Amino acid sequence: MSEASVARKARPKFLDLREIRLPLPGIVSILHRISGAGLFLLLPFLLYLFDLSVSSPETFATYKAIVGHPLVKLILFGLLWAYLHHFCAGIRFLLLDLHKGIELEQARQSARLVLIVSLTLTVILGVWLW
Amino acid sequence: MVKRLVVGAGYGLRDWLGQRATGAYMALYTIIFAFSALTLPKMDHEHWSALFSGGLMRFLTFLFFMSLAYHAWVGVRDIWMDYVKPLGLRLALHLVTLFLLVGYAGWAAKILWRL
Numbered sequence: 444m445s446e447a448s449v450a451r452k453a454r455p456k457f458l459d460l461r462e463i464r465l466p467l468p469g470i471v472s473i474l475h476r477i478s479g480a481g482l483f484l485l486l487p488f489l490l491y492l493f494d495l496s497v498s499s500p501e502t503f504a505t506y507k508a509i510v511g512h513p514l515v516k517l518i519l520f521g522l523l524w525a526y527l528h529h530f531c532a533g534i535r536f537l538l539l540d541l542h543k544g545i546e547l548e549q550a551r552q553s554a555r556l557v558l559i560v561s562l563t564l565t566v567i568l569g570v571w572l573w
Numbered sequence: 574m575v576k577r578l579v580v581g582a583g584y585g586l587r588d589w590l591g592q593r594a595t596g597a598y599m600a601l602y603t604i605i606f607a608f609s610a611l612t613l614p615k616m617d618h619e620h621w622s623a624l625f626s627g628g629l630m631r632f633l634t635f636l637f638f639m640s641l642a643y644h645a646w647v648g649v650r651d652i653w654m655d656y657v658k659p660l661g662l663r664l665a666l667h668l669v670t671l672f673l674l675v676g677y678a679g680w681a682a683k684i685l686w687r688l
Contacts, residue, residue: 476648476652479645479648479649480648480649480652482645483645483648483649486641486645486677487673487677490677490680490681490684493681493684494680494684496618496621496622497618497621497622497625497684497688498622498684498687499618500618500619503617503618503621503622530600530603533596533600534600537593537596537597537600540593
């Protein structure tokens with residue numbers, strides 16, 4: 444066995460977040476984490492709205508009033524995107540775990556697809572629900 | 574010998590698999606829910622709450638919230654493990670996450686069984 448005898452050079456460490464250009468799959472990955480964290484943080488708000496919406500006709504009216512507020516609409520629009528991105532990217536990760544689409548070019552294409560589909564669905568559903 | 578730092582987290586395959594299984598179930602539920610909700614004849618309290626009061630949908634929705642709690646536990650725990658290095662703080666955040674998620678799951682169960 445001949446091990447390469449050349450001493451490894453110290454590899455440069457480069458972690459400047461403002462300078463790192465993530466490839467598309469990396470962007471999908473970090474957005475998966477960010478969208479998940481956002482959904483977790485606002486989960487009590489969503490449960491509160493769900494509680495109001497199903498409990499009684501009176502609380503349903505309260506729910507309607509709350510989600511009618513422009514600021515709340517904006518937040519829900521963001522959460523809709525977060526859910527849809529998490530959903531699409533999650534399906535992509537499940538397929539990758541099953542070794543489907545792990546070639547570089549396919550992985551780039553599917554990452555692009557996730558970003559496009561989740562944004563498109565957000566706009567369509569968002570506009571339709573408003 | 575592998576030295577493990579005891580911070581109240583699980584390790585290994587079970588959580589990895591559990592997160593994927595719950596994710597797959599929630600994706601399936603999302604499609605069922607979206608189809609049911611978008612085909613409601615009228616979006617009022619009566620139709621909307623009836624969507625969740627049927628035995629099957631109530632069960633599937635309950636399963637969704639249980640899956641969500643487990644899924645979010647693994648995901649949020651991973652975030653703490655990646656970015657929070659001081660052990661005491663990390664342990665505290667793990668526990669807060671766990672308590673919150675257990676509480677949310679109970680809340681969801683209460684909402685569903687009151688219908």
